[in-house]
Amino acid sequence: MLKKTLMLSVAWGLALGSAQVFAQDNTDTKSETVVVTGSRLGTAGVNTPTPVTAVAADVLQASAPSNIADALNNLPSMLQSGGQQNNSGSTSTGKNLLNLRGLGRTRTLVLLDGMRFPSTQNDNTVDVNVLPQALVKRVDIVTGGASASYGSDAVAGAVNFVLNNSYEGIGGQLSGGISQYGDNEEVHANVNFGHSFLGGRLHVLGSVDYIDNYGAAGDSREFRRTDANVIASPATGGYTTTFTGIPNLRSVSSFGGYVSAAAGGSAAQRALFTNLQFNNAGQLVPYNPGTVNDGSFQNGGDGVNTAIIQDLSRPLRRRSAFLRGEYDFSDDTSAFLQWIYGHSDAEQNDGEFAVGANALTIRPDNPFLSPALATQLQTAGVTSLTVTKYFPYNTAASDPGTIEYKNNDRMTTNVVMTGVNGKFGQFSWGASAQYGYTREYTSSTQALNLVNLALAADATRNASGQIVCRSTLTNPNNGCVPANIFGTNNLSDSAISYFTDHNPIVFDNETESAEFHVNGPIFELPAGPVAAAVGGEYRRQRDVVIANALSVAKVFQLGTVQPWQGGYDVTEGFAEAEFPILADLSFAKSLDLNLAARETNYSIGGAVTTWKAGLVYKLNDDVTFRTTVSRDIRAPNPSDLFNAGAQGTTNVIDPFNGNVQDRGIRQGSVGNTALKPERGTTITGGVAYTPSWAEGLSLTVDYYDIRVAGVIATPATQSVINFCFEGNNLYCQFIQRNSAGVITGVTVSNQNLNAQRTNGVDLEADYNVPADDWFDWWKGNLTVRTVANYLGLLTTGIPGSQSVYNAGNIGFGTPHWRGQMNINYDLDAWSTFLQVRFIGAGLWNNLYNNPTVSPYQTTDFNNVNTATYFDLQETYHFNDNLAVYLNIQNVFNLQPQFAPSNSNYAQTTNEGLYDQIGRMFRVGVRFNY
Numbered sequence: 029m030l031k032k033t034l035m036l037s038v039a040w041g042l043a044l045g046s047a048q049v050f051a052q053d054n055t056d057t058k059s060e061t062v063v064v065t066g067s068r069l070g071t072a073g074v075n076t077p078t079p080v081t082a083v084a085a086d087v088l089q090a091s092a093p094s095n096i097a098d099a100l101n102n103l104p105s106m107l108q109s110g111g112q113q114n115n116s117g118s119t120s121t122g123k124n125l126l127n128l129r130g131l132g133r134t135r136t137l138v139l140l141d142g143m144r145f146p147s148t149q150n151d152n153t154v155d156v157n158v159l160p161q162a163l164v165k166r167v168d169i170v171t172g173g174a175s176a177s178y179g180s181d182a183v184a185g186a187v188n189f190v191l192n193n194s195y196e197g198i199g200g201q202l203s204g205g206i207s208q209y210g211d212n213e214e215v216h217a218n219v220n221f222g223h224s225f226l227g228g229r230l231h232v233l234g235s236v237d238y239i240d241n242y243g244a245a246g247d248s249r250e251f252r253r254t255d256a257n258v259i260a261s262p263a264t265g266g267y268t269t270t271f272t273g274i275p276n277l278r279s280v281s282s283f284g285g286y287v288s289a290a291a292g293g294s295a296a297q298r299a300l301f302t303n304l305q306f307n308n309a310g311q312l313v314p315y316n317p318g319t320v321n322d323g324s325f326q327n328g329g330d331g332v333n334t335a336i337i338q339d340l341s342r343p344l345r346r347r348s349a350f351l352r353g354e355y356d357f358s359d360d361t362s363a364f365l366q367w368i369y370g371h372s373d374a375e376q377n378d379g380e381f382a383v384g385a386n387a388l389t390i391r392p393d394n395p396f397l398s399p400a401l402a403t404q405l406q407t408a409g410v411t412s413l414t415v416t417k418y419f420p421y422n423t424a425a426s427d428p429g430t431i432e433y434k435n436n437d438r439m440t441t442n443v444v445m446t447g448v449n450g451k452f453g454q455f456s457w458g459a460s461a462q463y464g465y466t467r468e469y470t471s472s473t474q475a476l477n478l479v480n481l482a483l484a485a486d487a488t489r490n491a492s493g494q495i496v497c498r499s500t501l502t503n504p505n506n507g508c509v510p511a512n513i514f515g516t517n518n519l520s521d522s523a524i525s526y527f528t529d530h531n532p533i534v535f536d537n538e539t540e541s542a543e544f545h546v547n548g549p550i551f552e553l554p555a556g557p558v559a560a561a562v563g564g565e566y567r568r569q570r571d572v573v574i575a576n577a578l579s580v581a582k583v584f585q586l587g588t589v590q591p592w593q594g595g596y597d598v599t600e601g602f603a604e605a606e607f608p609i610l611a612d613l614s615f616a617k618s619l620d621l622n623l624a625a626r627e628t629n630y631s632i633g634g635a636v637t638t639w640k641a642g643l644v645y646k647l648n649d650d651v652t653f654r655t656t657v658s659r660d661i662r663a664p665n666p667s668d669l670f671n672a673g674a675q676g677t678t679n680v681i682d683p684f685n686g687n688v689q690d691r692g693i694r695q696g697s698v699g700n701t702a703l704k705p706e707r708g709t710t711i712t713g714g715v716a717y718t719p720s721w722a723e724g725l726s727l728t729v730d731y732y733d734i735r736v737a738g739v740i741a742t743p744a745t746q747s748v749i750n751f752c753f754e755g756n757n758l759y760c761q762f763i764q765r766n767s768a769g770v771i772t773g774v775t776v777s778n779q780n781l782n783a784q785r786t787n788g789v790d791l792e793a794d795y796n797v798p799a800d801d802w803f804d805w806w807k808g809n810l811t812v813r814t815v816a817n818y819l820g821l822l823t824t825g826i827p828g829s830q831s832v833y834n835a836g837n838i839g840f841g842t843p844h845w846r847g848q849m850n851i852n853y854d855l856d857a858w859s860t861f862l863q864v865r866f867i868g869a870g871l872w873n874n875l876y877n878n879p880t881v882s883p884y885q886t887t888d889f890n891n892v893n894t895a896t897y898f899d900l901q902e903t904y905h906f907n908d909n910l911a912v913y914l915n916i917q918n919v920f921n922l923q924p925q926f927a928p929s930n931s932n933y934a935q936t937t938n939e940g941l942y943d944q945i946g947r948m949f950r951v952g953v954r955f956n957y
Contacts, residue, residue, distance in 0.1 A: 049870040065142065065168035065188040068177050068561040068604045068624070069547055076644025077622050077654040077789065079712055079730040081105070081169040081815065085192075087165065087850055089460050090861040090901045093915050093950050094216045094239055096164060097124035097156045101866055102188070104817035104846035105171055105790065108940030109133040121437045122344035122374030123155040128171065128184035129734065129786050130822050130834065130842045135662050135708075137174065137182035140189050140435035140445075144179060146464025146539035147847045148370075148441050150571045152181060152665035158370025158441045160217040162200065172338035172732055173661035173710030177820040178638040179565065179600060183660045183708040183736055193352065195222035195233055203952025207945050208921060211244040214950070224354075233352040245944060246377070247336035249955055250585065251945075255936040257928045258887070259325045260681065260689065271876060273889035273926070274320050277934055278331030281383055284308055284515045286315060286331075288387060290808035292411030295758040301410055305330060310515030312401055325934075332418045333936045337379035340944050345373040359382045361450035365535055368443040376435040379620065380476040380585055383416040383693030384679075385772040388485040388513060390415050396512040397494045415485075417513055419476070430517060431474045431528060435587070439468040453550035464539040472531040476576065476585040481528040484511035500752055533589050534574040539730045541567040549606075555608035556619070562603045570595035571666035580774050582694075585677065592699070594670030596633070598663075602626040617646040628661070632669060632697070636661050636705050650720055654730075655713040664703040668778050670701035680746050683753040683769055694764075694773035697742040704780055712792075724797040733787040738780035739824075745774045747829060772900060788836075791816045799853070808855035816847035816866075830881060836870040837870045838892040838927045843868040857906070863899040867941060872927050892927050895942060910955050917948040 058466040066076040083100070091099035101108050101124065103146045127133040138154040148155045167189055174182035200219035206212065218237040224230065247253055257277035262272070280286065284306035290298040303314040318329030325331075352366035382388050390397070390413045392405035405413070419431045447460030486498045487510035497508035511523035545563030552558070572593040603625055608617035622642040629635045642656035679691045714730030743751065743759065749771070752760040764773040793814045799806040822834040822842050834840040845868030853860045867893060876887040895897045898920055903913040924942035929935045937944065 029059070030939075032429065035117050053745050065139070065190075066170045066174065066177065067606075067622070068488060068563070068602065069559050069606060072617060077620075077644045077656045077712075078172045078174065078640075079654070079714060079728070079732075079764045080171055080656075080892055081171060081790070082790065083169070085164045085166060087813075087852075087861075088164070088854075090122040090413070090915070091850070091863055091899065092202075092917075093913075093952060094205065094214060095124070095157065096167070097126070098126075098375060100126065100156075100167060100169075102848060103169070104815055104848060105129060105169065105185075106325070107841050119436070121342055121376045122157075122346070122372055123439075124157050125149070125153045125186050126156060128169070128187070128255070129732075130819075130840070131184040131664075131734065131736070131784060134665060135171060135181060135183040135706075135736075137178055137180075137186040137187075140187055141191055141193070141461070142188060143445070143460060143543075144541070144567075146443055146466075146541070147537055147569070147665075148439070148460055148464075148466040149468075150537055150573065150667040150671075151510040152533055152569070155372075155439070155441075156187075157346055157371070157372060157445075158348055158368060160191065160235045160237070160348065160368065162220050162232070162237055163191050163193075163195060163350060164189050166190050171660040171730070172656055172712040173660035173708060173734065174709075175638040176602065176626045176658060177604065179626065180598075180628065180661050180663040180705070183706065183710075184734065189833040193233060193354065193440070195220060196224065197222060197957050199954070199956035201948050201952050201954040205915075205948060205950035207244065208947040208949070209244070211248055212241065212945050212948065214239065214241045216240075216952070222371070229356045231354045233350075233354075235348075235350045237344070237348045240345045241341070241343060243375070244340040245336075246338050246340055248340055249944065249946070251923055251936055252335045252340065253333065255335075256889075256926060257325075257934045257936055258889075259320060259322055259327070264671060265732065271873075271885065271887035273887070273928070274327040275333070276318075276328045276333070278318065278326050278329065279381075279383070279418070279934075280317070280321065280324055280326050281332050281418050282306065282330060283332065283418050283420055285415045285417045285513055287312070287387075287413050288416050289413075290410050290412070293409035293494050297408040297410060300408065301405065301413060305422065306415075306514040307345065308516045310396070310512065311398065322689070323428060324691055332379075332381075333934075334379065335936060337377070339375075339377050342377075344374040347371050360452070361448065363446070363448045365446045366444075368441070368445075370389070370436075370439075371440040372439050372440075374437045376380055376437065377585060378420055378433050378435060380431065380433045381418045381692065382476075382478065382481060382585075383417070384420075384693060385770055386478050386482075386585065386692050388415045388417065389413075389480060390485065391488070391498075393488050395489055396510075396518075415513070420516060430519070431476070431524060433472065433474050433476070433586075435470060435472045437468065437470050439466060441466040455546055457544070457546045459542070459544040461542040462539065464537075465607040466537040468535040468537075470533045470535075470587070471583075472587050474524070474528040475531040476588060477527050477529055477583045478585050479581075479583040481511070482509070483508045484523055484527045485513045487511070517795070518654075520543075529578055529584075531579055531584055531587050533579065533587065534572075536570075536572040536574070538570045538595075539567065541565065550605075550673045553608055555611035558605060558607050560603065560605040561788075562601075565866070566949040567598040567599075567600075568595065569598070569666060571670070573672075574931075588673075588694070588696075590672035592670045592672035594666050594701075595698075596666075597631040598628060598859070600626055600628045602758065609902075615647070617648050619642070620644045621644070628663075629703070630663055632701060633663055633703065633705055636663075636707070644826045650718055652716040652718075653714070654716070655897050656710070657712075658710045660710055662706040662708070662736070662740075664705065664740055664778075667699065668703055669699045669701050671697065671778070673698045675773065678745055680749055680771060680774070682749065684749075685769065693745075693771050694775075695745040696775045698775065698777045700778045703740055704738060704778070706736055706738050706740060708734055712735045724795055725793040726792075728790075728792045730790045731787070732790065734785065736784040739782035739784050740778055740780055741782045741826075742776045742778055743781065743826065747826065748774050748776060755827075759828075781827060785825075786819070786822045788817055788835075788928065791818075808853055811852040812849070814847065814849045816845070819844050819846075823922050833874045835874075837872075837874045838870040838925070838938060838941065839873045841938050843870040843941075857904055859903040859905065861901040861903070865897040865899070866899075867925075869894045889926065892925050895922060897922055897943060909957050911951070912953045913951070915950040915952070917950075918943050918946055921947040 088096035088099040094173040107130040125133040162651040205214035222233040282305040316329035318326035320327040349369040354364040443464040449458040509526035543565040547561035549557035607621040624640040640658035645653040847866040901915040924937035
C-alpha cells in the first residue's frame, strides 16, 4: 500500500508542478461544486425524481455529539446494524454499518461526495466511523434504488456524506460523557483546519478525531440481571412449540459444573447422580432447577444468567484523520488529492462454555473427584457422568484458576482518492482514482479449545499414581495436562494453557477503482435544454482472510474462521439524461423525464444491466409530483463467493428427537462462486408541497415498493433442520450428528435462494420561520422537522418454507411506525435542541400465535408497546467563535421494552432498537476561528 500511496503522491506532485508553471495568476476563489445526490447530471437545481432526505451536520451533531453515524441510525428509514450496543459478532464490534429499509447492510451503498467509498469489510460494506465526521456538511439519503446512478449495492438506496471542502479556519470540540449509572464514560476531541494558499489557488483541508468510550458491563442494569426472557417448551400435538416469558431466566448449567446425565447402572442409580452441581469448592451438591425448567433454560434457582455475560455497551477507542489538497490549474480546471485514515480498537467480553454436544465426560476414577463420590459411583455401577460447565467471565487476569475470554478487534483503514475536474464550454468533466486498504485483526485471548478441554477433563492416574490425562496412557507424548474442572478457581495455569489458546485472525480488504464522467446540455427542446451525463468505471476488489492452524482445525468454541482469498474485477459504463417535456403551461409549470442506464460486467457473475426512469411533474410553485421505477442489483461480495466456512454456535430444536433442544451446536456457511447478482425492482411515487401561503413550510409524502429476486442467503440453521424433517432431503446433507444421533453442526453454502419485498411510506414536514411571525412578543428563530416511516411490508420468501413477514416485527427491529421530530429554537446566545424519537408498537414475532403458520407456535407475551425517547441539548454561544453545550440522551431514562432473544446469550430486548444505557450526559465546548 505504501508503494501505491507514494506513486499517487509523486503523480500529484508532478501535476501540481506542471500546473504552477503554466497556470495564469488568478486570486479569485473558485465556487464550491454543488453535489446533487441521486443524479449524475451534477448541476445545481436538478429536480431528481428519486426521493432524497438531507440531514444537516448541526442536527446530526446535536442528536449524537460523539458520532453522527449513531444519529443516522436513529432515522426511521434505518435499521441498526452493528454498533457498541449490538452484540452481532466480533467483527461487527463497535462498527457503524448502515442498513436502509431493513433489507440488509449489503444493500446500502455508501458514498463520499458522490463517489463510491471503498469497502472496509469482506462483505463490501463500509464502517462509516472512518469518514471525517467533523467535516461533514450534510448527509443525503437516497431512499430508493440508485444502482443506475452509482452501481451495485444500492438496492435499498445510497447514503452520501457531503464534506465541507471549502472550510476555512480552525475549529473543533472537546467533550466528555457519562451515564446516570456512572459508566459508559467517554472522551471525545476533534480539530479541523482549512486554509488557502498561492492566491487562493491551493486549498488545504484536514481534521483529526479521537474518541474513547469505556462501555458498560453486562450486569450493570437491573433489567439485564432480573428481567424476564423467553423459554421454549415442546407442547402436545406433534411439532408445536410454546414460547413462554419467565422472569430471571438462567441457562441450566453451572460455573462449578452441572451433572446433566449419567451412564451405566440402572435408571434409578443414574438418577442419584444427575441434576446435581459442583459448588465452588468442587463438592457435589444439590442443584436448584427453578420453578420452570425445559432442560436447557430455567426460571430462577441456580444456573447461569447469560444475559449479563456480554457487555451492555462494548468499549471502543477510535481515531481518524483526513487531509485534502485541491489546486486550481485555471478557472475551469482543478485537481485534488485526499487521504483518509481510520483506526479503531474494540473489545468484546464473552463467556465460554461446554454444553450440549460439547459437554464433558467424567469417569469415576477421575482423581479430582472426592474419594467418597468416586466410591459411590463405582458402587452404583455408574461408568461416567456428563458435565456441562460455564467458565467465569469478566474476571481479573490475576485471579488464579480462571479464564478471561476477550475478543479484541483492531481495524485500520487507509484510503487515497485523487481526481481532476474541469469545464469545457457548457460541459463539465471529471476523472478520479481511489485506493483503499483495510486490515482487521481480531485476537481472542484464552479461546476455549474444545478438543483439548475434553482430553484434559478426562483425568486418571498412571501406574505410578500420577494424575494424567487418560489419553496420555496410550499416547505419552501428546502433551495433555489434566484439568480440575470441578468448582471455580481450581484450574492450574498449566491446564489453562493447554486447553485455551490465542486465536488471531486477519481480514484484508483491498479496493482499487477509477472513473471518468462528462455531463452537460446536448440539445434544446421547446421546454428547455436536454442535460446528459456519460461515464465509465473500473473497480478491482481483493480480499484475504488469514487464520491460524487451530482455527482451521475447528477446535475452538468461538471464532473458527477458515482462511480464504478471492476477488473480482468490474467494468461499468453509464449514461443519464433529463428531458424537459413541458414548461410554463397553465397546467404544468414543468414536466421532466429522467432516464439512466448502466451496463456492468463482473469477472465472476457476468454482465447485468441496471436502469431507472423517472418523472417530475411540477404543477405550480407549490405542488410537485415525482415517480420512479428502477432495476437495481446487489452483486455477490467476496465473502459470498469465497468464504471457506465462518462458524459460530447456536441452539436448535430437533424435531427428529422429540423436539429436544440441542445447545451450543456449530453453525456455518461457505461461499459459492456460481452466485449471480441479486436483482431488485424499485417503484417510488410521491408529492412535495411547499405552500406559498406558509413561508418556510415543506411537506413531502413518498411511497416505495422494493422487490428483490435471487437474494443471496443461507437458510437459517433451524430452517435447515425443519426442511429436512418436512421431507426435503436436499437439506439433510447439511446436518451433522454424532454417534448418539445428537446434532453437532449445520453447514450450508450460499445460494441465490430467497426473495425480498418491502413497501411503505416516508413522510417529512419541515418548518423554519422567525418566531415573531407567529407572535410579536416571541423572539428568536424556530425550526421544526419531522420525519416518519410507515413500514407496510417486509417479507422474505424462502423456497420450501412459508414467507417470513417482518413488518411490525419488534424482534427483528422493524415496527410498522417510526418517527423523529427535531425542534431547534435560537434566541440570542442560547440554542435549544429537542429531539423526540418514536418507536411504534408491534409483535415480538409475527410467526407466533398465527394459525396460518406451520409449525404452529405460541407465546404469552407477543405484544410490545410503543417507546418514545427525548433527547435535549442546550448550547450557549459566548460569541461567534466559542460555545459550550450540555447534551442529555434519553432524558426520562426510559427502560428498554421487553423484546427478548435467547440463543447462546439471552438478551431481554432488541439491542438495535431500544436504548440500553439509559440517561446519558455529555458536556462539551466547540470553537471555530
